[in-house]
Amino acid sequence: MAPAVFARAGEVDAAAAFPAADIAALADAGLLTAPLPTALGGDGLASDAAQVDGLAALLTVVGDASLTVGRLYEGHCNAVLLADRYGGPLATLAAEAAAGRISGVWNAERGDGPLATRVAGGWRLTGRKIHCSGAGSLARPLVTARPEGSDAPLMFLPDMRGPGIAVDLAVWQAAGMRGTATGTVVFDGAFVADADTFGAPGDYYRAPLFAGGAWRVLAVQLGGLGRILALHAAALGRSGRGGDPVVRQRFAVAAGGYEQARLLVAEAARRATDPAADPPAAVAYVDLARGSFEALALAGIDAARRNVGLGAFLGPDPLDRCCRDLETYLRQPMLDASRDNAAAWLLPRGGRFEP
Structure with a gap:
């Protein structure tokens, strides 16, 4: 499955279109149902802490094939995990997955975001969400939205095929991750039944699931970084530049950075999913990993582009696309705040985490 996804990635990037064939490939491989609990035909991959290594490895494999597909798949896993943890409509998600349709999480907003108004039998959503990956296809x-009179959101699973919903994909003019079909979604009184509403107000942001869950994004990004390293090595082999000691020094920086990133992601995943872990400590470790990973990834991209030269900036060479995708995907929200939280937690502890 992964080689075929990688082979199609250039076409997806050029068309800036949702990777429908790749999502179908995930479905055929049983990966859309895999995050679901076993009682609903899944493998429990999203919510079973004992399977964290398997989930991390899977996310990295998908990210290696395509960061675009990896981003969408990570969102699907997150939606299943949240529904499982907070009593959401897992049967609906299971039916969607069985039909080959992926889910996702839309939380980003500018300003107050959507407002949820109580009506008979459910809620009506009014307002706008931004940066919605898979908009128009999921x-x-x-979707998170605040009930009237509250600053803490509930979680909703609206049917995007219903009335009162408009999608704008024209806003996504990004340099990378073009195939995520990311857009703005405007809700205008869209109805969501009580059965598709879940969690207590604020549960979405509860630690360590929210901030700690960023380890999954890192696992996907690790796949993209590994692909860049492999393409970097292959380009040096073709050009013969690998005999230059200056080039080898840069490559060593990239390879060492990848290994550091791999170890960071594995430990972040372990700590974030450990039921016995102290939530603030787990979140602080993931926050530290986020900031460290960004620096390592940018150094790997820089080394590849310097060593390969202009060819690393030109399509249709996959190295250009993979670098653009990872640079774009690294622009995650609140990264400076994450570094600050990690530092604040570590300072009174001598800068060290307990094993």
Whole structure:
């Protein structure tokens, strides 16, 4: 499955279109149902802490094939995990996955975001969400919205095929991650039944699931960084530049950075999913990993571009696309705040985490 996804990635990037064939490939491989609990035909991959290594490895494999597909798949896993943890409509997500349709999580907003108004039998959503990956293609995403009179959101699973919903994909003119079909979604009184509403107000942001869950994004990004390293090595082999000691020094920086990133992601995943872990400590470790990973990834991209030269900036060479995708995907929200939180936690502890 992964080689075929990688082979199609250039076409997806050029068309800036949702990777429907790749999502179908995930479905055929059983990966859309895999995050679901075993009682609903899944493998429990999203919510079973004992399977964290398997989930991390899977996310990295998908990210290696395509960061675009990896981003969408990570959102699907997150939606399943949140629904499982907070009593959401897992049967609906299971039916969607069985039909080959992926879910996702839409939380980003500018300003106050959507407002949820109580009506008979459910809620009506009014307002706008931004940076919605898969907009126009996801049928049942998880959407956060604040009930009237509250600053803490509930979680909703609206049916995007219903009335009162408009999608704008024209806003996504990004340099990378072009195939995520990311857009703005405007809700205008869209109805969501009580059965598709879940969690207590503020549960979405509860630690360590929210901030700690960023380890999954890092696992996907690790796949992209590994692909860049492999393409970097292959380009040096073709050009013969690998005999230059200056070039080898840069490559060593990239390879060492990848290994550091791999170890960081593995430990972040372990700590974030350990039921016995102290939530603030787990979040602080993931926050530290986020900031460290960004620096390592940018150094790997820089080394590849310097060593390969202009060819690393020109399409249709996959190295250009993979670098653009990872640079774009690294622009995650609140990264400076994450570094600050990690530092604040570590300072009174001598800068060290307990094993």
